[in-house]
Amino acid sequence: MTSSVVSLQVGQCGIQLGTSLLETIAGEEMNLGSEGGLSDTFFRQQRLVASDSYSIKGVIQKTHPRSVLVDMEPKVIASTVRSSGNESPLFTFDPRSCFAKQSGSGNNWARGYFEYGSQYGDDILDKVRREVEKCDMFRGFLVMQSLAGGTGSGLGARLAQLLKDDFQSSFLLNHCVWPYESGEVIVQNYNTLLTLSHLHDCSDGIIVTENETLLQTCKRRLDIARPTFDDLNKVAAKGLASVLLPAERQSVDPYDFGGGGGGVEQNLLGDLVEHLCSHPAFKMLTLKSAPQVQTKALDFTEFKWTTILKWLRQMLIVSSSLDETLDWGVKIDSGSSINRVHCKSMGNFLVLRGRGAFDADVTTFADKALYPSWASDPLRVMCSKESFLKHEMFATVVSNSQASIVPMRKVLDKAYNMFDEKAYVHHYERCGLSHKDMEYAFANIEDIIAKYESL
């Protein structure tokens, strides 16, 4: 029996990204040719009322994903449900698991958190509970949201708290989209700080994906000159999906007989949270994948595990999410390198997919210098021999590392500038967020940064 994850998609960004993710997962699972339809992890199983003889093998029935869609305006949910009914051949969203209201959060974090959180929190939680009850073995939540807007950030943060209160023994993983640096929403820095500060208090782990990186990946690696939001979502979904599909644990230490060889694990997410988020002060996760190649070029490109892992490791060390223009000057053994300090990790979770994944040499990732001295067993490797999305080989590393310091510091500095001049503060105060509350959020983020810097 496999354990299940209920996903919560909040706000326009969360819904669009989540849909893209579910489509990727469903497509992959069908490619693997599992006969029973989609796996239990993210999708409800079809319960047939009539006897089994009516269901013909090979005919795929449309199932519902285990997810709840929440938005404060109806247009996005309506079009998502509509298009998943028509276009996607694999699943449809259950309209009963959708929650939409009319009013919109107006980019105001406080309105999403206080006003809508207390108004609709119970109703949304009811829908979540219904979804959880449909699971045979429930493991935890994946909440997808953006940090910039009002609904995803404000209401999303409140929902995360409510979930943690009600489901204390389940894990809670948040996937957050970091806004463009140039800005799509002017108050995004406030919203980002407030969300991160609240999530850090209640969530188990926060995976952060930057819009800017997705855009650059599309432009430089995938040769899309003018990417649309759909393209960005697909890139993000690809990275995340590679972590969520089944894989088998491989032992890093040859003398360790405890781990590894436990057979294929269907649901890596619980493992990931357990492994990476073991310390309550360190919850910021980043996700890096290699190689990023256009689909049409895949047939003509040859991959080797050694090169892919070398790239990936360097991406990890210099904390870049793009597998090009890497700073190869940063090395771990050259302790004398001036000004260029490598990025330390609390722990890494490496997923290899493709031919020969079990034989790949991952010892470079186990290097003690990558981790703080007190970390024990910081690396976990999961392998699967199935290829992923037509990639012959694909590697992803989720790491709990210092990589999130830089963007957090940038946002903090900009928010300080605004906060010093008290700009936009009255919008938040009107919805019940006091000056002190905002100061607390600032202090909380400073705290997180300082702790990561001390690694």
Add this chain to the structure above:
Amino acid sequence: MPREMVTIQVGQCGNQIGCRFWELALREHLSSPEKSRMATSTSSQEYDDAMSSFFANDPPDEDHLYEGWKKTMIGQLRARAILVDMEESVVDRLQRMPQIGNLFNNQMRLTDVSGSGNNWAHGFMEYGSKYQEQFLDRVRLSVEECSSIQSFFMMHSLGGGTGSGFGSKILESLEDSFPKITRFACSVFPNDDDDVITSPYNALLSANKLIEHADCVFPVDNQALIDICNHIDSHKKKSQRSTGFRSSSRMRRQDQQSVTGPDQQSSGDTYHKMNGIAANMLLDLTASVRFEGTLNMDLSELPMNVVPYQRMHFLSCGLAPLFPPQQTLDISRNPGSQRALADMDKSFGSAHSSPVNQLMRSPVPAKSSTYLASAILTRGEGIRVADLERNVKKLQSQVNMVYWNTEGFKVSMCSRPPVNMPYSILSVSNNCCFRHTLSAMHTKFNRLYKAKAYVQHYEDYGMSRTDFDEACNNVLGVVSEYATLEGKTHPPANPKRRLKPVGLNFVPEY
């Protein structure tokens, strides 16, 4: 169903803009691409979600079943509007208009016969107290029809008596009765050569109320609208001259589509065109609420993003392109064309800061002044997120932004283009240079007030000198608030103290 907006048109000017607005709004909703295949008469069309934000519908008796879905067809459409004027003629004429006249009924109308005599106090004090309850009753009626009302949109002018005086009262009572519903005002500022002698008083007194009671004000200036009209006319002449004689009639027909809307009346009717520009601005502003898009913007997000301080909410608008580009330069038809792309990029620049495209003239060029925040609202599928990002970055580097908001651009994308245009860009910006408009207003006010000219007409209706002084101080207060932010494009040399870690605990230090 999208959120509804209730429009309130006050005074002669407000009703004339409103008249044009409804004409264009109806055209926009009835000429949607999927509907153009069907008959164009209102009777056989579906009443869709997008329509419900402006129009209420009394469906015909029989429900039509269409493609398995039950759809509501258009029966009798009613505008979600309230028409207020203290004389009857304009509203009467509006109700007799051929196409849009039956959008309105007498329940939505509030009129008197005598007019406000260009006296702010007459409108605010006398009519204000006399008609406040009647007005609120009408508002409640239309709010009850909405499933989730989002905003009030008031159109008025500041020069006369009704629009300025009673309009101020309206804002005040709306804030009292519906504090959570956003209040927008599209205000026509008086010209330099205004023929109303008391207009300096009226303008300043209503500016005072706009500062206090509105959430956002979109100032519009007659002279700027005339300039836009002239610009379009000169473009038309140029294109007629350049094309040969034989094709000119076809060209002319095509060129008549511009932001002024179709010319039904004689082309000499400048007011008609000017109102069309203002109406188009309002349609573009609300497009993202009504139609689908990849980056939706709710109207309530606008004050959240471009009003950093509560009292500084005067947003100048710029529209581009003013007329449809030639076919070869149309980005939606030639997505790969570099020239079309360059033409679109130019539109971004001119919507944001070219003086010709602004709906409000500024005594000081906006570009040389400090921007507090901006919003770029695009319509049309030709514009993609990458184009938006590229152009916003370019604009950010070109203009002076206040130092704590160097990335201060809010963007939104709506898929549906305006009628007869491939795309449009509306820029809304909060610029420090607006203080010059306010202080010019104050100078003109003071010229009269020093001599206490005409003051007794205001005192007749119960206003006192202190009311004048308070209004004056309030406006000057906003002027100085804008002035302190002017030029603050670099962070101060010694920033304030930050929160610093103390061991592993953090204590706010200030």
